[in-house]
Amino acid sequence: MANAAAALQALGxxxxxQIFERLARxxxxxxxxxxxxPISRPAVSQHLKVLKDAxxxxxxxxxxxxxxxxxxxxxxxxxxxxxxxxxxxxxSFKAFAELEGEEK
Amino acid sequence: xxxxKIEPVRKEQLIKVSQARAFxxxxxxxxxxxxxTNSGRKPETKExxxxxxxxxxxxxxxxxxxxxxxxxxxxWSPPEKLILAWQINAEFKYDPNLVTEVEIxxxxxxxxxxxxxxxxxxIEKVGVNAHAxxxxxxxxxxxxxxxxRKMAENS
Numbered sequence: 001m002a003n004a005a006a007a008l009q010a011l012g013x014x015x016x017x018q019i020f021e022r023l024a025r026x027x028x029x030x031x032x033x034x035x036x037x038p039i040s041r042p043a044v045s046q047h048l049k050v051l052k053d054a055x056x057x058x059x060x061x062x063x064x065x066x067x068x069x070x071x072x073x074x075x076x077x078x079x080x081x082x083x084x085x086x087x088x089x090x091x092s093f094k095a096f097a098e099l100e101g102e103e104k
Numbered sequence: 105x106x107x108x109k110i111e112p113v114r115k116e117q118l119i120k121v122s123q124a125r126a127f128x129x130x131x132x133x134x135x136x137x138x139x140x141t142n143s144g145r146k147p148e149t150k151e152x153x154x155x156x157x158x159x160x161x162x163x164x165x166x167x168x169x170x171x172x173x174x175x176x177x178x179x180w181s182p183p184e185k186l187i188l189a190w191q192i193n194a195e196f197k198y199d200p201n202l203v204t205e206v207e208i209x210x211x212x213x214x215x216x217x218x219x220x221x222x223x224x225x226x227i228e229k230v231g232v233n234a235h236a237x238x239x240x241x242x243x244x245x246x247x248x249x250x251x252x253r254k255m256a257e258n259s
Contacts, residue, residue, distance in 0.1 A: 076110075078194055078230045081251055083113045086222055088139050090117045093220075096137035097129045098120050102216065 007080045010054035015039065016047045020070065023057055027069035112225035119218045126218040127183035127210045131156050138164075141254050154188075156180065162188055173198040178205065185209050194230050196251075204229055 138152040147166035179187035204226040211219040
């Protein structure tokens, strides 16, 4: 399984998130991404490596091209979403419950 | 092919109220504490409801009065245990055929101290259908991403 904590951290960077969102639409090669973003190819590769290590994207070979795509299973991202949701919800519940206190 | 098992989300929180009170507030007063940014969907949440019985519905009413179902109560065992069915798929829509379980235990640590543990399991079931729409601009990815971004910005 991918590194769970890395997934959210990977998406915390706005450039990476934009790259991820582009990949969610269709698979792309490094050169395609570099053409669309004002960053160098090595920088794109570095961002893709982070996304890949976080389990958010996968790579496959198509002829001589290496195409990156969002991991179609999507479980890691969904897990991240739920992890955040429950963190936030329980913190909110704790604050509310302690303010309410015991029944008067 | 069965989906790859994914680790459940596990959370724990110490609450300085009695076990019975914690259970009551968690269930009956969900509308009061449920973060409005949770779904990230439009329209935004106006009210959140949990029907306090086995089989009870878990749903919200949007600011436009639309109904959005989250799931239902699978196990209702006050004041110790509550198991909810989370039935939101990766497109962030209610799916009656999808059941992922959220088990919440209220453990008495003292007269006015409760340990709340939460486990959200079978998450792989949510992701397994993602393949069908991952190319869609308006698909689940965007909604989940927007939700994460919104929550990150609000925390």
